[in-house]
Amino acid sequence: MIHIEVSTDTVMTCGHDAAVIALANEQVLSTSAQQVDEASQQCLSRYLATGDQKGDFGDWGILYDVAGMQASRLVLVGSGSDDLSLMKLQRLAAKVARQLQKTGVEKASLYFTDLSVGGASLAEKVHAVAQGVWLGLYAFTHHQTKAKKASVLSHISIAVNADADLEQAQAALQKAKAVASGMILARNLGNEPGNVCTPTYLGDQAEALSHPKLDVQVWDKAAIEHQGLRGLLAVNQGSSEEPRFIVLNYQGGKPEQKSIALVGKGLTFDSGGISIKPSPAMDEMKFDMCGSAAVLGVFKAITEMNLPVNVKGFISSTENMPSASAYKPGDVLESYKGVTIEVLNTDAEGRIILADALTYACEQDPACVIDYATLTGACVIALGAQASGLLGNNQDLIDQVHAASMTSGDRAWPMPMFEEYQEQIESKIADIKNTGGRAAGTVTAACFLSRFVDERPWVHLDIAGTAWNMEGSDLCVSGATGAGVALTVDFLEKNAV
Ligand code: BES
Ligand code: MN
Numbered sequence: 340m341i342h343i344e345v346s347t348d349t350v351m352t353c354g355h356d357a358a359v360i361a362l363a364n365e366q367v368l369s370t371s372a373q374q375v376d377e378a379s380q381q382c383l384s385r386y387l388a389t390g391d392q393k394g395d396f397g398d399w400g401i402l403y404d405v406a407g408m409q410a411s412r413l414v415l416v417g418s419g420s421d422d423l424s425l426m427k428l429q430r431l432a433a434k435v436a437r438q439l440q441k442t443g444v445e446k447a448s449l450y451f452t453d454l455s456v457g458g459a460s461l462a463e464k465v466h467a468v469a470q471g472v473w474l475g476l477y478a479f480t481h482h483q484t485k486a487k488k489a490s491v492l493s494h495i496s497i498a499v500n501a502d503a504d505l506e507q508a509q510a511a512l513q514k515a516k517a518v519a520s521g522m523i524l525a526r527n528l529g530n531e532p533g534n535v536c537t538p539t540y541l542g543d544q545a546e547a548l549s550h551p552k553l554d555v556q557v558w559d560k561a562a563i564e565h566q567g568l569r570g571l572l573a574v575n576q577g578s579s580e581e582p583r584f585i586v587l588n589y590q591g592g593k594p595e596q597k598s599i600a601l602v603g604k605g606l607t608f609d610s611g612g613i614s615i616k617p618s619p620a621m622d623e624m625k626f627d628m629c630g631s632a633a634v635l636g637v638f639k640a641i642t643e644m645n646l647p648v649n650v651k652g653f654i655s656s657t658e659n660m661p662s663a664s665a666y667k668p669g670d671v672l673e674s675y676k677g678v679t680i681e682v683l684n685t686d687a688e689g690r691i692i693l694a695d696a697l698t699y700a701c702e703q704d705p706a707c708v709i710d711y712a713t714l715t716g717a718c719v720i721a722l723g724a725q726a727s728g729l730l731g732n733n734q735d736l737i738d739q740v741h742a743a744s745m746t747s748g749d750r751a752w753p754m755p756m757f758e759e760y761q762e763q764i765e766s767k768i769a770d771i772k773n774t775g776g777r778a779a780g781t782v783t784a785a786c787f788l789s790r791f792v793d794e795r796p797w798v799h800l801d802i803a804g805t806a807w808n809m810e811g812s813d814l815c816v817s818g819a820t821g822a823g824v825a826l827t828v829d830f831l832e833k834n835a836v
């Protein structure tokens with residue numbers, strides 16, 4: 340991760356290679372822009388009068404050796420016409436960082452905290468800018484033997500107005516760093532191919548998280564058999580990779596405070612099993628463990644922050660493969676809870692391994708349960724890459740998670756769970772079946788999960804559309820995004836003591 344700091348340098352006194360200011364469509368100058376303009380005999384106003392740069396979101400211009408400035412470059416980046424949101428500010432910072440990476444700039448200062456961003460506080464703006472820079476510059480290069488030409492960009496400074504702002508800006512920067520490193524862990528795990536990121540590897544990565552208040556247990560196949568997680572074992576039947584069940588326990592809060600449980604789907608490769616998937620894009624099913632990556636990313640972030648909250652994590656991990664020993668369409672399984680499941684499609688495996696994890700999580704008596712899963716293609720159709728599906732049994736918890744998702748920019752959007760949907764998973768020969776037909780696929784998958792939680796508040800996040808992005812976006816060049824981490828840290832912070 341590139342070095343980021345906060346400073347009170349002004350555009351004029353900035354001693355770095357580049358000072359970056361934002362330019363809106365309306366060409367209303369920000370405080371920093373006004374400063375340069377006045378000190379440079381309206382250099383900026385004359386530039387804008389040429390019409391060479393309109394201020395459209397992300398457009399880019401550089402003025403060199405502006406009179407009165409110490410930095411040799413004044414970079415102007417368009418912030419667009421709308422009132423900026425924190426999410427857009429984050430995207431803007433990501434765009435700028437990536438663009439700067441292509442230049443000879445080693446050290447740059449960003450003058451973005453003087454922009455008006457809704458009612459956002461300084462801390463929120465610093466957080467958004469820093470997170471944007473770190474996420475925008477992320478690249479997954481582990482497997483490239485010929486390093487691409489290295490960028491010289493090594494140092495970003497986020498400017499704030501006054502010395503009195505430094506302390507809160509510094510705290511915001513630290514929090515942003517924790518969240519970004521959690522997201523980067525989640526991205527790295529997601530991007531690792533299935534032959535590297537196996538259930539065993541996920542277990543090792545969980546064990547590598549270390550903190551005095553964190554305990555990690557990784558169960559091997561024998562331990563999973565001993566516990567009777569038969570759903571996880573059934574999905575694992577066709578694979579030659581051993582399954583893992585991972586239990587994390589972070590006790591950062593008061594001992595008497597109940598934990599919040601996070602449950603993750605860790606399908607390290609989902610071929611569909613005997614109900615095999617079509618070949619095109621099947622490679623993307625290495626990302627089917629992004630729910631578990633989100634859980635591990637959250638633990639990384641909260642341990643780095645020393646967040647005063649108690650959190651338990653539960654990850655079910657296996658591959659889903661076809662073979663002579665694989666579970667088959669028509670099979671009836673008995674889950675860990677005892678509920679019997681008719682398997683109509685072996686590709687609806689995520690709900691089966693999550694069922695056991697949810698039951699086990701509830702047995703540990705948490706205050707509430709949140710699960711993360713790349714569960715349904717239907718959710719990609721419903722919400723695309725812009726929001727995760729949000730379902731659950733408790734309106735208050737749904738509202739809290741929804742609110743956290745909107746403030747963090749890691750968006751999730753509510754979907755209904757009317758009881759009539761439950762009829763779609765009724766089985767003729769077992770208690771329930773593992774598919775509910777094409778209609779409302781995301782909802783019926785959540786209905787299936789709901790059979791394995793008790794009355795305590797539970798929400799399910801379907802991150803199938805948000806967990807990875809092959810085309811890329813401002814915040815994510817390509818591949819795993821780290822979805823679920825930021826919203827959860829935000830939620831946990833609000834629940835901290
Ligand atoms: N991992 C997939 C869901 C998925 C598909 C995520 C495409 C992202 C992109 C899941 O295991 C699955 O295959 N679900 C099936 C369920 C169906 C058989 C009821 C699906 O969505 O097609
Ligand atoms: Mn599947």
Ligand code: ZN
Pocket residue numbers: 606609627686688689713714
């Ligand atoms: Zn799957």
